[in-house]
Amino acid sequence: MDDRTFVIIGSNGQLGRALQQKYPNAVGVDSDKLDITNAEAVNNFDWSNVKVIFNAAAYTNVDGAESDGGKTTAWDVNRNGVKNLAEIATAHDITLVHISTEYVFDGTKSPHNEDEPISPLSEYGKSKAAGDEQAGRVPKHYIIRTSWVIGDGKNFVRTMLAVGKKGISPVVVADQIGRLTFTSELVRAIDHLLSREVPYGTYNVSNGGELASWADITRAIFKDAGFDDLKVTDTTTGEYFADKPQAAKRPLESTLALDKIEATGFKPRDWQEDLRKYVEKELA
Numbered sequence: 001m002d003d004r005t006f007v008i009i010g011s012n013g014q015l016g017r018a019l020q021q022k023y024p025n026a027v028g029v030d031s032d033k034l035d036i037t038n039a040e041a042v043n044n045f046d047w048s049n050v051k052v053i054f055n056a057a058a059y060t061n062v063d064g065a066e067s068d069g070g071k072t073t074a075w076d077v078n079r080n081g082v083k084n085l086a087e088i089a090t091a092h093d094i095t096l097v098h099i100s101t102e103y104v105f106d107g108t109k110s111p112h113n114e115d116e117p118i119s120p121l122s123e124y125g126k127s128k129a130a131g132d133e134q135a136g137r138v139p140k141h142y143i144i145r146t147s148w149v150i151g152d153g154k155n156f157v158r159t160m161l162a163v164g165k166k167g168i169s170p171v172v173v174a175d176q177i178g179r180l181t182f183t184s185e186l187v188r189a190i191d192h193l194l195s196r197e198v199p200y201g202t203y204n205v206s207n208g209g210e211l212a213s214w215a216d217i218t219r220a221i222f223k224d225a226g227f228d229d230l231k232v233t234d235t236t237t238g239e240y241f242a243d244k245p246q247a248a249k250r251p252l253e254s255t256l257a258l259d260k261i262e263a264t265g266f267k268p269r270d271w272q273e274d275l276r277k278y279v280e281k282e283l284a
């Protein structure tokens with residue numbers, strides 16, 4: 001695969017950065033260079049010789065999307081922006097790699113498989129589901145459904161490392177269950193699908209390993225970081241968000257079934273192994 005024929009949209013986000021690292025010759029654009037909500041700008045972009053578009057761009061502020069302004073932006077980026085890219089991909093016979101989320105589900109089933117009917121609880125989830133529908137219309141598409149993404153950017157592990165460094169013993173939600181997805185693993189799975197020419201469609205991707213709650217993950221972070229004198233106390237989603245009425249509703253079950261991608265020969269790495277390496281690098 002010649003990465004000079006790749007375009008990474010949202011190249012400054014967590015996944016965008018990891019994709020650019022893997023494909024150094026790909027053309028990377030962030031919102032300042034190409035705003036995907038601007039149909040004219042998307043149409044005027046030079047798509048000649050492009051073989052793959054990676055859409056790593058999204059409005060990812062889950063709680064922000066519940067406000068009036070945030071909702072408009074979420075729909076504009078997560079649905080209309082994807083529509084603009086999907087039309088270009090179709091017109092130019094380009095493969096579109098698009099990223100989805102378990103927030104398209106209400107989290108009552110576990111694990112989520114690729115053909116579970118959508119049932120979003122939040123505006124973010126609804127806008128992402130509408131984007132998936134657009135991406136799914138492209139003849140050559142991969143929709144990668146992922147959860148709890150950790151890379152170079154704002155994320156849960158960095159937040160908890162900052163909490164621990166301040167010597168704070170946090171109270172953390174213990175009834176949302178899932179597995180982390182490191183961007184290195186997400187990129188490895190995407191590269192696997194593309195390089196092996198696995199049939200187009202929707203694929204779940206997360207790290208493998210034991211299911212865990214955010215509180216369990218925090219304990220693992222603190223263990224890896226050596227914050228041995230700090231204690232993590234469990235709470236429920238209901239209690240945690242009781243005084244945050246503007247917060248989006250979250251699915252309690254975030255676990256993604258990995259059988260489909262495993263059947264293509266991909267072996268997901270254990271999240272605890274990747275967490276150890278991540279924490280070590282963050283503290284170096």
Ligand SMILES: NC(=O)c1ccc[n+]([C@@H]2O[C@H](COP(=O)([O-])OP(=O)(O)OC[C@H]3O[C@@H](n4cnc5c(N)ncnc54)[C@H](OP(=O)(O)O)[C@@H]3O)[C@@H](O)[C@H]2O)c1
Binds near residue numbers: 101
């Ligand atoms: N983070 C998670 O836990 C999680 C979980 C499940 C699925 N996902 C999905 O995984 C994908 C990657 O997430 P991430 O964590 O890497 O996101 P991220 O770090 O928030 O990055 C998103 C990127 O999109 C760009 N962007 C926003 N609006 C844009 C626009 N109108 N035109 C072009 N670019 C725009 C942002 O640029 P600016 O900063 O300039 O606005 C930013 O660089 C997203 O599709 C997300 O929905 C994420």
